[in-house]
Amino acid sequence: MAEGIKNKVAIIGMGCTKFGELWDKSAEDLMVDAFKECIEDAGIEKKDIKAAWFGVHFEEQSVGKGATSLSLALKLPFIPVTRVENFCATGTEALRGACYAVASGAYDIALALGVEKLKDTGYGGLPGFRNLMGARNALIMPKVTAPGTFAMMATRYFAVHGLSPDDGKRMLAKVSVKSHHNGSLNPKAHLRREVTEEQVMNAPIIAWPLGLFDCCGVSDGSAAAIVTRADMARNFRPDPVYIKSLQVALSSGEELMYTQWDGAHVETGYRAGVLAYSEAGIKSPRKEVSMAEVHDCFSITEAVTMEDLQFSSRGRVKDDIEAGRFNLDGEQPIQPDGGLKCFGHPIGASGLRMMYEMYKQLQGKAQQPERQLKNPKIGLTHNMGGFPAMNVVSVAIVGL
Amino acid sequence: MVGIKSYGAYIPRYRMNHNTIFSAVGFLGTFPAPGENAVANYDEDTISMAVTAGINCLSGMKREKVDGLYLATTSQPYMLRQNSAIVATALDLQPGMRTADFIGSTKAGTSALLSAFDAVKGGTSSNVLVCASDCRLSKPGSSQEPLYGDGAAALLVGSDNVIATFEGSYSVSYDFPDRWRAAGEKFEHAWEDRFIRDEGYATMLPEAISGLLKKYNLNIKDFAKIAYPGIYVREHGAIARRLGAEPGQIQDILLDKIGDTGSASPLMMLTAAIEGAKPGDKILVASFGNGSDALFFQVTEKINKLADRRGVEKNLASKKELSSYEKYLAFRNLAPMDLGMRGEESIRSPMSTLFRERQSILSLCGSRCKRCGTPQYPAQRICVNPDCGTVDEMESYRFSDKTGVIFTYTGDNLAASIDPPAIYGLVDFEGGGRFWFDLTDCDLDSIKVGMPVEMTFRRRYIDEACGVHGYTWKATPIRV
Numbered sequence A: 001m002a003e004g005i006k007n008k009v010a011i012i013g014m015g016c017t018k019f020g021e022l023w024d025k026s027a028e029d030l031m032v033d034a035f036k037e038c039i040e041d042a043g044i045e046k047k048d049i050k051a052a053w054f055g056v057h058f059e060e061q062s063v064g065k066g067a068t069s070l071s072l073a074l075k076l077p078f079i080p081v082t083r084v085e086n087f088c089a090t091g092t093e094a095l096r097g098a099c100y101a102v103a104s105g106a107y108d109i110a111l112a113l114g115v116e117k118l119k120d121t122g123y124g125g126l127p128g129f130r131n132l133m134g135a136r137n138a139l140i141m142p143k144v145t146a147p148g149t150f151a152m153m154a155t156r157y158f159a160v161h162g163l164s165p166d167d168g169k170r171m172l173a174k175v176s177v178k179s180h181h182n183g184s185l186n187p188k189a190h191l192r193r194e195v196t197e198e199q200v201m202n203a204p205i206i207a208w209p210l211g212l213f214d215c216c217g218v219s220d221g222s223a224a225a226i227v228t229r230a231d232m233a234r235n236f237r238p239d240p241v242y243i244k245s246l247q248v249a250l251s252s253g254e255e256l257m258y259t260q261w262d263g264a265h266v267e268t269g270y271r272a273g274v275l276a277y278s279e280a281g282i283k284s285p286r287k288e289v290s291m292a293e294v295h296d297c298f299s300i301t302e303a304v305t306m307e308d309l310q311f312s313s314r315g316r317v318k319d320d321i322e323a324g325r326f327n328l329d330g331e332q333p334i335q336p337d338g339g340l341k342c343f344g345h346p347i348g349a350s351g352l353r354m355m356y357e358m359y360k361q362l363q364g365k366a367q368q369p370e371r372q373l374k375n376p377k378i379g380l381t382h383n384m385g386g387f388p389a390m391n392v393v394s395v396a397i398v399g400l
Numbered sequence B: 001m002v003g004i005k006s007y008g009a010y011i012p013r014y015r016m017n018h019n020t021i022f023s024a025v026g027f028l029g030t031f032p033a034p035g036e037n038a039v040a041n042y043d044e045d046t047i048s049m050a051v052t053a054g055i056n057c058l059s060g061m062k063r064e065k066v067d068g069l070y071l072a073t074t075s076q077p078y079m080l081r082q083n084s085a086i087v088a089t090a091l092d093l094q095p096g097m098r099t100a101d102f103i104g105s106t107k108a109g110t111s112a113l114l115s116a117f118d119a120v121k122g123g124t125s126s127n128v129l130v131c132a133s134d135c136r137l138s139k140p141g142s143s144q145e146p147l148y149g150d151g152a153a154a155l156l157v158g159s160d161n162v163i164a165t166f167e168g169s170y171s172v173s174y175d176f177p178d179r180w181r182a183a184g185e186k187f188e189h190a191w192e193d194r195f196i197r198d199e200g201y202a203t204m205l206p207e208a209i210s211g212l213l214k215k216y217n218l219n220i221k222d223f224a225k226i227a228y229p230g231i232y233v234r235e236h237g238a239i240a241r242r243l244g245a246e247p248g249q250i251q252d253i254l255l256d257k258i259g260d261t262g263s264a265s266p267l268m269m270l271t272a273a274i275e276g277a278k279p280g281d282k283i284l285v286a287s288f289g290n291g292s293d294a295l296f297f298q299v300t301e302k303i304n305k306l307a308d309r310r311g312v313e314k315n316l317a318s319k320k321e322l323s324s325y326e327k328y329l330a331f332r333n334l335a336p337m338d339l340g341m342r343g344e345e346s347i348r349s350p351m352s353t354l355f356r357e358r359q360s361i362l363s364l365c366g367s368r369c370k371r372c373g374t375p376q377y378p379a380q381r382i383c384v385n386p387d388c389g390t391v392d393e394m395e396s397y398r399f400s401d402k403t404g405v406i407f408t409y410t411g412d413n414l415a416a417s418i419d420p421p422a423i424y425g426l427v428d429f430e431g432g433g434r435f436w437f438d439l440t441d442c443d444l445d446s447i448k449v450g451m452p453v454e455m456t457f458r459r460r461y462i463d464e465a466c467g468v469h470g471y472t473w474k475a476t477p478i479r480v
Helices: A027-042 A068-074 A090-103 A135-140 A146-160 A165-184 A197-202 A230-235 A267-280 A299-308 A317-322 A339-343 A347-363 B018-025 B046-058 B083-090 B108-121 B193-215 B233-243 B262-275 B312-317 B325-331 B351-356
Strands: A009-016 A051-055 A081-084 A109-117 A205-207 A220-229 A241-250 A291-293 A378-387 A390-399 B003-010 B014-017 B036-039 B068-073 B098-103 B128-134 B151-158 B164-173 B225-227 B282-286 B291-299 B365-369 B394-398 B404-412 B422-429 B434-438 B452-463 B468-477
Touching: A009 A027, A009 A090, A009 A230, A009 A347, A027 A068, A027 A109, A027 A220, A051 A068, A051 A090, A051 A347, A068 A081, A081 A090, A090 A109, A090 A220, A090 A241, A090 A347, A090 A378, A090 A390, A109 A347, A135 B351, A135 B468, A146 A165, A146 A205, A146 A299, A146 A378, A146 B404, A146 B422, A165 A197, A165 A299, A165 A317, A165 A339, A205 B404, A220 A230, A220 A347, A241 A267, A241 A347, A267 A299, A267 A378, A267 A390, A291 A347, A299 A317, A299 A378, A339 A347, A347 A378, A347 A390, B003 B046, B003 B262, B003 B312, B014 B018, B018 B036, B018 B325, B046 B068, B046 B083, B046 B128, B046 B151, B046 B452, B046 B468, B068 B083, B068 B108, B068 B262, B083 B098, B098 B108, B108 B128, B108 B151, B108 B164, B108 B262, B108 B291, B128 B262, B151 B262, B164 B193, B193 B233, B193 B282, B193 B291, B225 B262, B262 B282, B262 B291, B262 B312, B404 B452, B434 B468
Parallel strands: A051 A081, A051 A109, A291 A378, B068 B098, B068 B128, B225 B282
Antiparallel strands: A009 A220, A009 A241, A109 A220, A241 A390, A378 A390, B003 B151, B003 B164, B014 B036, B128 B151, B164 B291, B282 B291, B365 B394, B404 B422, B422 B434, B452 B468
């Protein structure tokens, strides 16, 4: 009988670079920066690391295929290094690989590191998706962009839940205003300016109905974690953070090709949440999850994710948003670090960047006192990669 | 009796007023003739328009019975790779058939039609679909620009259930150098209009028509409708007078409504004439281009049984003005748009994938589970219905002739598009099945969740480096 991953692995060190348009840094520079902070935090030596997992998505933009860019950049001494890629869940997949390696007993200490250098494309936004889905799909699917595919979910959410475009956009604007506030307090964030609801509402349309401020930033960045067996964790530090759950769910095709999915939620998000809560032994996510970093690539993604993860009931996230439930001083703070909204989304790094925030908050070390949440017990990270109709979602739950 | 079993036409949604052209590029001293031209959208070309005319013609017909497809055009996208075979694949016709391209002259439409009659009469084919389509590129400011319109017509030729019997023809052929375009050239050349008009148009058309009358011992007054291209409006009327025809006998040349559609023009007019005909009517149609073919038909009782379809009349009524000449130039890549670096990412044209997946890509065929009946696109081996999951019990299922509704949509300003925003969405098909498609021939403001759509075959890209014109199916609001 499978037991799951709960309390078998602990994070003993983490590092995260400043995210942003880092014109003077290469992907390798970012890996070294994240690793330096991470290994210092863990208080171990490089020779203690016995295996590594490396996450990068658009390898053609920066480091190339394989995992040698990590082993070469960090001068890892002939240990196994594995590159993983699973759309926007890539960073969390790297962590999952490292955690499974440790939980299996194969290694005592493993490294997970994610990086993405998005700002060497020469244009704003992500590269085109034409060749991302394989040769046949490139010939039958529309030439979509990320904002466009998520905009379709907003269109659908408004239609299913009877929101006028104006009401719907205003609900989403509040999501972005909240995250910008959180990001403004965080020196590692890329976008550090507050925005007003009116600014968000009046911003140029990127993909109807989503405007500029409904979209997350596009940034460079890297983050890393060192994990060890739970029974060894306190040998390294008094406040290790324990893995309670690591789950991933992928589309079966029924969202895009069958007609049951309502288009106003992410089915994999709900499924991954159910799996994760079961693994972590969480009965009431709304009450038990103290805080979360979810995949707010777009404001609508965060809104439906609140429902998918059962923080809000179906179709009612608007009430919670308006009540300030997810604000930094609310009952269940979401994106306390500013989220993808303010950090941008260097794909391979995002999952580990989210975990960095949960790790620091749980330890009470959220750098700035005004950012520190009061006694969080359980933190959750959520990544969603692909399009609402066809995607991967990861959910990780951690606690002290 | 050999004849025409069905007809269909396609006229693009956009119309550009002659004033729009003249105000942009008109020469001093010239003035526009009143009227407008049909203008293909940026994602349309000869092949895509031929497919739509073909679909309209085959509505209610048995596609599996079609054993020939002839495409007539002077603006074929491919010099090597049979254009008619692409049209046949898009129409999901069975491969046991004869396909041929008829090119090189505006007479090509009637040449193809005559060959189809010969093939059926000779017994080598039973049902031949003849598509004539032209989307001719004119040099900005040229005299062709306000003259030429884009469009296509399709006729199904067979020997049973014919709505108009083919009674006979008379042809003349001359190496008449009125217009020409050498291999590799983008634009055509033309000699002086007075030469074309007097030595060609006003001479060869009457020669073919008179030859037909003489050959079959007919009188011009016998015909309910006489249809021939009207590239010179005044001379068009003069020819009729010289032939002794009454104005009521002359079929509208559509010059002020869609322009001269080249090789499609005689078939377009024939279609319009049949649409307005009653049993017993005789129709004469003639082409012009390096000579002339004159053909005559007699409408049968079966015309009353043919279900309502998209001929010229419906296509004429459904239109939207293209008021920007600059937009037109962008559509034709005569003023190349900046698609951004994202738009310049390499377009892969993996031909072996295209061939293997031709049923998905060109025919818009998916599969239907024999166990649970769920249609799915693209074709699956394992049923996508979560309550079924049956393996390898699928049959082919065609989506191109199914309507659907918009499940959701967006207008994307970030996606590279010649006509931004790029509008796309998910479509739920009537009868089951869902997929996402580009939306075309629509405006973002008019799109709503739940709006009915139909599928239309369009050009997806031109890969200049590899010389590939790629095609795809898009959704479009149902054209009334």
